[in-house]
Amino acid sequence: MTSSDIRQKFLDFFAKRGHAVLPSASLVPKNDPSVLFNTAGMQPLVPYLMGRPHPSGNRLASAQKCVRTGDIDDVGDSRHLTFFEMLGNWSLGDYFKEDAIKWSFEFLTSKEEGLGLDPARLYVTVFEGDENAPRDLEAVEIWKQYVPENRIYFLPAENNWWSPGDNGPCGPDTEMFYDVTPDGLGDMTHEQYVAADDAGQLVEIWNDVFMEYEKQDGKVIGKLGMRNVDTGSGLERITMMVQGKSNVFEADMFAPAMNLIKESAQNYTERDARILSDHLRTALFLIADGVTPANKDQGYILRRVIRRAVMKTKILNVEANTGINILNHYINFYSAAYPEVAKKGIMDIFKAEDEKFDKTIQSGIKEFEKGTDAFTLFTTYGFPIEVTEELASAKGMTVDREAFNTQMKAHQDSSRAGAAAKFKGGLADTGEKTTQLHTAHHLLLAALQKVLGKDVHQRGSNITEERLRIDFNFDRKMTDEEKVEVERQVNEWIQTNHNVCRREMPLQEAQGIGAEMEFGAKYPDVVSIYFIEDEAGTAISKEFCGGPHVEKTEGLGTFKIQKEEAVAAGVRRIKATLS
Numbered sequence: 001m002t003s004s005d006i007r008q009k010f011l012d013f014f015a016k017r018g019h020a021v022l023p024s025a026s027l028v029p030k031n032d033p034s035v036l037f038n039t040a041g042m043q044p045l046v047p048y049l050m051g052r053p054h055p056s057g058n059r060l061a062s063a064q065k066c067v068r069t070g071d072i073d074d075v076g077d078s079r080h081l082t083f084f085e086m087l088g089n090w091s092l093g094d095y096f097k098e099d100a101i102k103w104s105f106e107f108l109t110s111k112e113e114g115l116g117l118d119p120a121r122l123y124v125t126v127f128e129g130d131e132n133a134p135r136d137l138e139a140v141e142i143w144k145q146y147v148p149e150n151r152i153y154f155l156p157a158e159n160n161w162w163s164p165g166d167n168g169p170c171g172p173d174t175e176m177f178y179d180v181t182p183d184g185l186g187d188m189t190h191e192q193y194v195a196a197d198d199a200g201q202l203v204e205i206w207n208d209v210f211m212e213y214e215k216q217d218g219k220v221i222g223k224l225g226m227r228n229v230d231t232g233s234g235l236e237r238i239t240m241m242v243q244g245k246s247n248v249f250e251a252d253m254f255a256p257a258m259n260l261i262k263e264s265a266q267n268y269t270e271r272d273a274r275i276l277s278d279h280l281r282t283a284l285f286l287i288a289d290g291v292t293p294a295n296k297d298q299g300y301i302l303r304r305v306i307r308r309a310v311m312k313t314k315i316l317n318v319e320a321n322t323g324i325n326i327l328n329h330y331i332n333f334y335s336a337a338y339p340e341v342a343k344k345g346i347m348d349i350f351k352a353e354d355e356k357f358d359k360t361i362q363s364g365i366k367e368f369e370k371g372t373d374a375f376t377l378f379t380t381y382g383f384p385i386e387v388t389e390e391l392a393s394a395k396g397m398t399v400d401r402e403a404f405n406t407q408m409k410a411h412q413d414s415s416r417a418g419a420a421a422k423f424k425g426g427l428a429d430t431g432e433k434t435t436q437l438h439t440a441h442h443l444l445l446a447a448l449q450k451v452l453g454k455d456v457h458q459r460g461s462n463i464t465e466e467r468l469r470i471d472f473n474f475d476r477k478m479t480d481e482e483k484v485e486v487e488r489q490v491n492e493w494i495q496t497n498h499n500v501c502r503r504e505m506p507l508q509e510a511q512g513i514g515a516e517m518e519f520g521a522k523y524p525d526v527v528s529i530y531f532i533e534d535e536a537g538t539a540i541s542k543e544f545c546g547g548p549h550v551e552k553t554e555g556l557g558t559f560k561i562q563k564e565e566a567v568a569a570g571v572r573r574i575k576a577t578l579s
């Protein structure tokens with residue numbers, strides 16, 4: 001079965017059960033500035049899940065183009081992609097759990113109408129319940145008709161509650177996992193199941209969300225006026241399963257691209273080949289939906305995926321036209337389902353960006369020929385060490401890797417340990433305003449973690465007398481509500497007057513208490529940690545830092561976010577002031 005067959009079978013299966021088949025919406029959401037791209041099939045349907053009648057009725061199905069840049073660093077493993085197709089079916093206040101579960105099971109396992117997957121390899125998770133909604137015993141009762149009860153596991157909201165963001169429709173979900181081990185895992189206890197999932201022995205293949213709740217500002221506020229179903233299944237993963245492959249890049253949409261790379265690469269690595277295959281496909285679909293390379297928003301993401309792909313062609317050292325050949329493969333492969341990929345002019349946009357980037361690379365090569373070292377080529381021209389090594393070996397030269405690594409380490413230490421390092425050398429600006437902004441910087445990071453999640457960490461910083469700047473990992477634009485909440489939190493901490501104190505402790509102890517470290521930075525055995533605490537000594541912030549800081553937060557004034565923007569995929573930047 002090809003991936004096109006699977007897509008068609010899915011849409012036919014749900015059409016037969018009364019669903020209107022919708023065409024995929026554009027990757028760029030219409031009238032929704034809160035996200036750069038559609039990241040799920042339900043995104044274009046949000047107004048209808050909230051109650052507006054849909055012109056095509058209350059049973060819908062689609063294959064929706066999605067881009068998720070948050071996963072970009074995982075691309076290269078067996079299953080993560082930046083672009084993917086999501087198969088989904090929806091009930092807008094019509095059928096609910098009984099039919100949703102029955103149809104998911106039937107489509108996955110039926111040999112005639114569905115995919116004929118082995119039911120003995122299927123495991124199911126359901127919502128365990130919390131203050132927002134009860135344990136989903138109803139879903140368990142339904143599932144028991146199809147899978148043995150000991151293969152149904154209860155998990156918390158973190159796993160089995162789905163919402164597209166902090167505002168809008170949401171609800172508990174039930175997820176289906178498929179065993180991809182050669183011999184099959186058989187019956188598993190809860191702990192064994194969790195371990196198997198962690199070990200990548202199970203792949204999530206479908207999610208049925210029972211969307212009957214609503215979120216506002218990150219909190220579940222109650223039930224919607226109707227009970228919806230929102231399901232989603234990744235076509236590439238399903239295809240890999242049906243085609244009996246162990247990674248998505250062996251599935252039919254990618255295999256020819258991977259072969260083109262294998263055939264022409266002088267310097268083949270599987271991971272680089274996967275990234276190149278993934279990024280070129282994403283670039284094609286973005287350009288087909290009208291995105292052009294630029295320095296911000298969607299255009300910036302496109303620019304990044306093209307440039308990263310071009311760099312990969314250099315690292316892999318493929319023949320000159322390989323990128324174009326891969327794009328042509330995708331155009332042929334997808335033009336029946338997505339005619340927009342065959343539009344005129346797509347290749348020109350790709351080539352123009354490739355050429356533009358090539359000019360930067362060419363100036364880098366000139367520098368290389370003048371004898372500029374690998375370190376400068378990296379920091380000024382963005383040449384990965386592998387590219388410099390390629391250039392060098394073409395000239396019968398080698399790169400001194402050790403010298404490069406030492407310089408890189410020194411560079412990282414100085415930029416990452418940043419302020420701390422400079423203060424020790426006595427070069428720091430210890431002016432009053434700058435010192436205040438240092439403390440506000442710590443408060444801001446703590447507030448970001450509170451509002452956006454504790455996975456947010458600092459990726460860079462810069463403080464002048466006028467403003468602070470922080471870069472942090474987060475995969476989308478912050479909403480206005482989130483920005484307001486972060487400002488409010490920082491100002492509340494300032495006003496309730498917290499103490500700032502510096503303590504020295506062994507590195508291990510500091511790590512043990514969860515002090516915030518800078519990503520990738522190297523620290524000495526004894527470190528300096530700044531605590532910001534209330535009168536009772538409860539710390540709202542603990543950070544590795546050399547200072548200087550104010551002693552008390554009162555007197556910092558009013559904190560304000562001036563700008564929030566993307567600096568790279570998955571990295572945001574905030575500039576903020578105190579007045």
Ligand code: SER
Pocket residue numbers: 039040041042088162207208209230231232233
């Ligand atoms: N919206 C849910 C998801 O993305 C189901 O489609 O997983």
